Amino acid sequence: MIVAEAKPFDEIKEMVNGYRKVLVLGCGSCVTVCMSGGQKEAELLAAALRIARGIERREATVDAKTILRQCDEEFVRQVRDELSSYDAVLSMACGAGVQGMNEWLRNVPVLPAMNTRFIGLCEGQGKWVEVCAACGDCVLGVTGGICPVTSCPKGILNGPCGGNKKGRCEVSPDVPCAWVLIYERMKERGKLEEFKKERAAKDWSKRQRPGRYTHRP
Amino acid sequence: MTLREKLNAGRFVVTAEIGPPKGTDVGRLMEHIELLRGKVDAANVTDNQSAVMRVCSLAISVLALRNGLEPILQMTCRDRNRIGLQSDLLGAHVLGIRNVLCMTGDYVSSGDHKDAKPVYDIESVQLLRIVERLNSGRDMAGNELAGGTDFYQGAVVTPETDYLEPQLVKFEKKVNAGARFFQTQAIFDIEAFSSFMSFARTFPVKVLAGIVVLKSVGMANYMNRNVPGIRVPEDLIEELRSAGRENALDRGIDIAARHIRQLKEKNLCDGVHIMAIGIEEKVPLIMERAGLL
Numbered sequence: 001m002i003v004a005e006a007k008p009f010d011e012i013k014e015m016v017n018g019y020r021k022v023l024v025l026g027c028g029s030c031v032t033v034c035m036s037g038g039q040k041e042a043e044l045l046a047a048a049l050r051i052a053r054g055i056e057r058r059e060a061t062v063d064a065k066t067i068l069r070q071c072d073e074e075f076v077r078q079v080r081d082e083l084s085s086y087d088a089v090l091s092m093a094c095g096a097g098v099q100g101m102n103e104w105l106r107n108v109p110v111l112p113a114m115n116t117r118f119i120g121l122c123e124g125q126g127k128w129v130e131v132c133a134a135c136g137d138c139v140l141g142v143t144g145g146i147c148p149v150t151s152c153p154k155g156i157l158n159g160p161c162g163g164n165k166k167g168r169c170e171v172s173p174d175v176p177c178a179w180v181l182i183y184e185r186m187k188e189r190g191k192l193e194e195f196k197k198e199r200a201a202k203d204w205s206k207r208q209r210p211g212r213y214t215h216r217p
Numbered sequence: 218m219t220l221r222e223k224l225n226a227g228r229f230v231v232t233a234e235i236g237p238p239k240g241t242d243v244g245r246l247m248e249h250i251e252l253l254r255g256k257v258d259a260a261n262v263t264d265n266q267s268a269v270m271r272v273c274s275l276a277i278s279v280l281a282l283r284n285g286l287e288p289i290l291q292m293t294c295r296d297r298n299r300i301g302l303q304s305d306l307l308g309a310h311v312l313g314i315r316n317v318l319c320m321t322g323d324y325v326s327s328g329d330h331k332d333a334k335p336v337y338d339i340e341s342v343q344l345l346r347i348v349e350r351l352n353s354g355r356d357m358a359g360n361e362l363a364g365g366t367d368f369y370q371g372a373v374v375t376p377e378t379d380y381l382e383p384q385l386v387k388f389e390k391k392v393n394a395g396a397r398f399f400q401t402q403a404i405f406d407i408e409a410f411s412s413f414m415s416f417a418r419t420f421p422v423k424v425l426a427g428i429v430v431l432k433s434v435g436m437a438n439y440m441n442r443n444v445p446g447i448r449v450p451e452d453l454i455e456e457l458r459s460a461g462r463e464n465a466l467d468r469g470i471d472i473a474a475r476h477i478r479q480l481k482e483k484n485l486c487d488g489v490h491i492m493a494i495g496i497e498e499k500v501p502l503i504m505e506r507a508g509l510l
Contacts, residue, residue, distance in 0.1 A: 159387035160380070
C-alpha cells in the first residue's frame with residue numbers, strides 16, 4: 001500500500017489561505033488504512049482549519065468529505081458536480097490521487113494536504129515501513145523476498161557493506177541490516193549458493209520517469 | 218618499483234593514508250606527502266571521506282604522484298553514477314594513476330551535506346567489474362575504448378566484523394570481480410586475523426592488514442562503541458591504561474609497531490595499511506619501531 005503523512009498544519013493553512021470555500025477530501029483506500037488521510041482525519045483537518053479561520057475572524061466554509069478512491073476517475077466522476085462548487089479541494093490522497101483529481105476536475109484546484117512517502121507494509125500498530133522502491137526491475141526472486149534496493153540505504157546488490165554493527169544498519173542503527181536479513185533468510189531456505197552469485201548493475205532505464213504501463217490482453 | 222611490482226615480487230609493503238583538505242590550501246597535505254615519500258610504498262588518497270566534501274581524490278592523487286609519492290586512488294560510488302566513475306577512471310589513467318581502491322562509500326548522512334542525494338548507481342563489486350572491463354579495453358556498456366587502462370585494482374574487507382559469514386561471501390565476490398589486492402579495516406586481534414587469512418590465502422590476492430594507532434583509552438572505547446567492524450580487545454585497552462594518560466599515544470605506537478612486526482614475522486599477510494588519522498607525522502616512527510625503516 002501507499003503510505004502518506006499529513007503536511008505540517010501551518011503549511012496546509014497557508015496553502016488554502018486564498019480560498020474562501022474549501023473542501024477537505026479524504027481518500028478511503030491506502031491513506032485510510034495508514035490512518036493519515038481517511039474520513040476521520042479529513043473531518044479533524046476541516047475542523048482545525050475552521051477554528052484557525054475563526055481565530056483570524058475570517059468568514060469561510062471548510063467542509064469535509066471522503067470518497068473511496070481519488071486515483072480512479074470512476075469514483076471522482078460521481079462527485080464532480082458537488083466538488084465543482086468549491087473554490088479549492090484539499091486532497092488527503094497520495095500524489096497519484098491529487099494529480100488524477102486535478103486532471104478530472106479541471107476547473108477546481110486540488111491541493112495536496114499530504115506528503116506521499118512510500119510503498120510499504122504495516123510493521124506494528126501505527127507503524128509502516130517502505131519495502132518497495134518501484135524500481136521496475138524486481139530482484140526479490142534472488143534475494144529471499146527482501147528488497148535490498150529499498151531496504152539497504154545504498155541499494156547494494158552484492159551483500160553487506162562494512163558498516164553493519166551487530167546486524168544493524170550503519171545509516172539508521174534502529175533498523176536491521178537488509179543484507180543480514182537476506183543472508184539469514186536464504187541460509188534458512190538452503191539458498192546460499194544463490195546468495196553467492198554476483199549481481200550485475202541494475203538497469204535504471206526501466207525506472208525512467210514518468211513510468212508507463214499498457215495492459216495488453 | 219611500483220606497488221604492484223613490489224607485491225607481485227613478494228615484498229612486504231606499507232601503505233598509509235592522506236586526506237585531501239577541505240579548501241584549496243594544500244600546505245599541510247604537502248608536508249604529509251614530504252613526510253611519507255621514500256618511506257611508505259604508496260598512500261591512499263581518500264574520496265570525500267565520511268561523506269565530508271573536500272578536494273577530489275583524483276587531484277590530490279596527481280599531486281602526490283608529481284611529488285614522488287605513489288598514490289592509491291580511492292573511488293566511492295556515493296557521488297557519481299557509472300558514467301562519472303568511468304570517465305574519472307579514464308582521466309586518472311591519463312594522468313598516470315595506476316592504483317585504484319574500489320568502495321561503495323559512506324552514506325551521505327555521516328557527512329557535512331546531509332541533504333545531498335546519494336547516487337549508488339553501482340556498488341563496490343560492480344565497480345571492480347568496471348575496472349576489469351576498462352583494463353580489457355572496453356567500457357561497461359561494451360563499447361571499445363581508444364586505449365584501455367592498466368589499473369591495479371583493490372578493495373576493502375572487514376575481517377573483525379561481528380557478522381562475518383556474508384562478509385566473506387562478499388570478499389569472494391570482490392576477488393571474482395577482479396580485485397587484485399585488499400586493504401582491511403583495522404585489525405587488533407592477530408589470532409582472529411590469522412584465521413581470516415587462512416581463508417583469504419586460498420585466493421590469488423594480496424592482503425594488507427589495516428593498522429589503526431590507538432591514541433588513548435577513550436579512543437579505543439569510542440571505536441568499540443561506534444565504529445562498525447572494529448574490535449579493540451580489553452587487554453590492549455588495559456595496556457594503554459597502564460601507560461598513563463601522557464604516555465598512551467606512545468604506547469599505542471608501540472602496539473601498532475608490535476602488531477606489524479608479528480604480522481611480518483609470521484608471514485601472515487602481504488603488507489600493512491597504516492591509518493594514522495590526525496597523526497600522519499607519526500607514521501615514520503611506527504615504521505621505525507616495527508623495524509621497517
